[in-house]
Amino acid sequence: MSEQDRLNELYSYQILDTAAEKQLDEIVEIASISFDVPISLISLLDDKRQWFKAKHGVNSDSFPIEQSLCQYAIQKPNELFIVEDASKDERTMNHPLVTDGPKLRFYAGVPLVSPKGFAIGTLCIMDAKPHKLNDRQERLLLILAEGIMSYLNGRKTILKQQKNIEHNAAKLKQLTDQAPGIIFQFEYSPDGGARFPFLSKGVYNIDPDMDVESLKTDVSSLQKLIYMRDFPLLVNSLRESADTMNDLNIEFRIRIKGKVTWHLCMAKPEKSNGVITWFGTFQDITSRVEYENTIEQISFDISHMLRRPVTTLLGLSSVIENDENLDAKKLKEYSGYIRSVSDELDKFTRKLNETYIRKSEIIKKIKG
Structure with missing residues (x-):
């Protein structure tokens, strides 16, 4: 597994530079309280920095990768990286965070390992004084890390599903926009309100100047286009469909700029919380x-x-x-x-x- 593979796995989570999330903030707070340490972090490491997704006891959002102690922890994804006194440990005694600045002494880091086996970051705790962890404390640190990865994996799945939904929605919109006639969703509420939450682009074939946005809240402009003699029949057909929940199937005329065209409306009603919604199509049947x-x-x-x-x-x-x-x-x-x-x-x-x-x-x- 190369470093580039690890970075690709990290990027697949789409989490770098995202906003704080309460569930992860609570985990680092629990870690500080449980281990009685002033600093606890959920760190994610790319090729240039150690970025903090959640932090407790630290003001900055990241460290350069060269100043990171967590870089050592991710090198062995299946092990805890614990330094009881950094000033006496050969691996860390000359580290800038040990010799200068906060003069850290204690560090414990658990690699955050993806299902593919890549360490994308760590859950770590730190203190300016030495500590020694017992077996139960080490187990608690591992459990917290597992909880973090469960959350991150779930978050990744949700993002993937959202992306798929958005992709499918975009494809569906392309199909509806290219479909002959008009695909629509029409709602009628108990207070008498009527609107079109959705109208495909076919509506512009009827009238290129149609104000589709206004139809999402008010259908009065569309009512004016209905041929006068056909309007009562259309209204009665809608009422009958609403009362019986039978499918709507009606032919009527539209007059635009002096030109009269025939249209067929077919729609299936659904009722929820008193609101009736018709899903259907308008087809120009003039020919x-x-x-x-x-x-x-x-x-x-x-x-x-x-x-x-x-x-x-x-x-x-x-x-x-x-x-x-x-x-x-x-x-x-x-x-x-x-x-x-x-x-x-x-x-x-x-x-x-x-x-x-x-x-x-x-x-x-x-x-x-």
Whole structure:
């Protein structure tokens, strides 16, 4: 395991230079009280400094790595590093913190070891007078260090989960922004308040100047866009969905700058603490409605235009079948009638074909 691997493990906790956290501050205070020492620290060591995540009895936030006693402790991750009298220990007797400044004598450090086996820092206690720890005290120091690492590991997991949530939320937002139509969340509260906590970017396809932020607290600006005749139907449908908790499914028109478009709203309601929330979509169905209207008109035209010539042909067939004195002259006369009706049908079919051609663009839109 290289020093760079250890540093990478430290950085993975995303904890350097973060604000104080109460749980860790309490641990260092417990350590000072339990061991009757003035100084206790939770130290994290990178390649340049020893930074204090939690401290008791020290004013500074860090020491240069060269002045750190904890640098010795992390070299053996599975052992306690204890110096009962630093002035008499060859490892520390010439250290600046021993010869100058606080003139430390006692130091005990427990490496803070990650699940991967890297010592990212220490829990350490210090005093200006010598100390000797018994087995129970050493065990307590180890328990406190384990508690610190449990907290740090839990914190790391939460940060990772938050990052995943943020990443997934960003991906979901990209999907909703690219989705056809509008994806929405609409809330209605018992006091009559209505709002859209969420609207996808598709709303700008309806009106590029839409003030989406205002819709998060007030829907009155959107109400003004609803076609006047359709507004009561939309309100009643919402009320019925709220009363029965059945899905909302309604078609209505929107008028913007003189242009009228058809929209389909489909949403599923949920109720919590009296607030009803619909999750659903708005789809522009103008092309579909125009297509259906075109087909309906074509069907009407076919029915209306064919009725008279077909009735005439049926009448001629009946006359021919029942004419007992049918001769060549009469047959020629009947043939003239049939040709006249046939010409009328031919003109109609040509006109019908022209209608289909004019409406072909609508059909193309529907089929994509």
